[in-house]
Amino acid sequence: DQQVKQNSPSLSVQEGRISILNCDYTNSMFDYFLWYKKYPAEGPTFLISISSIKDKNEDGRFTVFLNKSAKHLSLHIVPSQPGDSAVYFCAASVNNAGNMLTFGGGTRLMVKP
Amino acid sequence: ETGVTQTPRHLVMGMTNKKSLKCEQHLGHNAMYWYKQSAKKPLELMFVYNFKEQTENNSVPSRFSPECPNSSHLFLHLHTLQPEDSALYLCASSQYRGNEKLFFGSGTQLSVL
Secondary structure (H helix, E strand, O other): OOOEEOOOOEEEEEOOOOEEEEEEEOOOOOOEEEEEEEOOOOOOEEEEEEEOOOOEEEEOOEEEEEEOOOOEEEEEEOOOOHHHOEEEEEEEEOOOOOOOOEEOOOEEEEEEO | OOOEEEEOOEEEEOOOOEEEEEEEEOOOOOEEEEEEEOOOOOOEEEEEEEOOEEEEEOOOOOOEEEEEEEOOEEEEEEEOOOHHHOEEEEEEEEOOOOOOOOEEOOOEEEEEO
16 A cells, blocks of 8 residues: 555656656655655655645755645656656655655656757 | 765675675764665665664565664675565665655665576
């Protein structure tokens, strides 16, 4: 039973346009959410996070939105660049659970020049 | 050297072999983790160590045996593995407190023949 789901295995976007990656979760105890990016042959690298007390967090071209009532979060990348092509993982944790992250299955983003 | 370093990067072993994966973190963190990424599956947490003490064993078979001699080093000892254990094994570290991001190594790609 997957507690964190990324229903789109892949997404293709034109350079300069917005990329929107979605993530749904079922565990209402989750209160911290993260996005990681993974290039081939490398480990995941942290991208951006959001606490459940917020509904938006922005860092440069990357913005994460959290809708707690819908148990849904999304990552917006604008403008998208070819270097953003990677697999993006959504992850969630419970504050008092020692940073044990539960990951989604990932979405492969391809940004076309 | 900085970050989280894993060796070897690639490993091929037979089902009767014994091998070990090594992880070292240079970030001053006090928690270390083993994650497994199988094809077409989300990253799965295997073990968590907090200040060298194992705090989580996520129902991992005994053919995987972790060892954490200090806060900077983590091993995963492998013996009598099965072909279905072929996967990418990722080590991560963090501070052991709520809402902290994990830093991952590049992983060991394991193939069991």
